[in-house]
Amino acid sequence: MIETQKTGTKDGKDVFIYTFSNEAGGRMKVTNYGGTIMSVEMPDADGNIADVVLGFETPEEYFGDHPFFGATVGRYANRIANGQFTVGGKDYAIPCNENGVNLLHGGDHSFNRKVWEGAADGNTLTLTYYSPDGEDGFPGAVNVRIEMTLTDDNTVRLEYFAESDADTILSLTNHSYFNLRGAGEIGDHVLTIDAGEYTPVNENLIPTGEIAEVADTPLDFTHPHLIGERIEDPFPQMRLCGGYDHNFVLWGAGFRRAARVEDPQSGRIMEVYTDKPGMQLYTANFVPEMKGKHGAQYGPRTAYCFETQLFPDSMHHDEFPSCILQKGKTYHDVTEYRFLTK
Secondary structure, eight states: OEEEEEEEEETTEEEEEEEEEOTTSOEEEEETBTTEEEEEEEEOTTSOEEEOBOOOSSGGGGGSOOSOTTOEEOSBOSEEETTEEEETTEEEEOOOOBTTTEEETTOTTOGGGSBOEEEEETTEEEEEEEEOTTGGGOOSOEEEEEEEEEOTTSEEEEEEEEEESSOEEOBOEEOOOBOTTSSSOOTTOEEEEOEEEEOOBOTTSOBOSOOEEOTTSTTOOSSOEETTSSTTOOOHHHHHHTSOEEEEEESSSSSEEEEEEEOTTTOEEEEEEESSSEEEEEOOTTOOSEEOGGGOEEOTTSOBEEEEESOTTGGGOTTSOOOEEOTTOEEEEEEEEEEEEO
């Protein structure tokens, strides 16, 4: 069941909140501004409900600057070195929006700054956006569709589709910040990541091109570890990122589990499933001290992101999975966030 509420307008288009609910006690709110997940309310082991994603109470608050809370980001998730890339023998350069050296999450006018068209049917919301050729400097006119579902077993399912009328680059993700306790620091939450390798970065947080083993590093979550257990480790990759902000090379192919996180206090568990090759673990290292929903205090290390993705800067590394969406081909991938209790 999805309820629809108009809240205002942005850029001459209507802005809505879509409220999902199910028989298991789960609720989710999404706004068509930025394809943004505003809230995900889930029961704990005792049936108590809490909102487990960071964000704001109204769509209008997302119009201002924020660290991509709940956003759909594109055209390219994560970083592109110097904002430069080549497609079909033609060079493109897009103004950098991270320290003047990286294009991050598609730039200052990413998909999280667009008003999408929304249509609710049953327990699924379909969001669509037409990105014209040359928008924000990217080649090709791209039609994007996202089907968002809250299932009766408390799974948030995100299914992405896109087609372009010319060869282009494309990598989409959702940038929700999760905290299974609802608020506070996340150092004692227990994390497992189904990946034995990661892509190391340089001083600008751009992949070096190496694919390295996580073994004997603080990035080894092949067995459960507290998130805060090694977050201050002097390992060079940790110092560069100020904590965890790394792309993991997921085991296997096809649709499979990527991660599991548990809050021992509430008993809430979330498992991440995807068919994408990579996943960025980000521990909110650079989130400023700020007020969020219902007066909650946000800041560094008060949430974790699991950004399922193609690899960062993959257009500059032939050994990485290709990010080229060819003319007439269909981009398609799926990510699920499954909520459980102990």
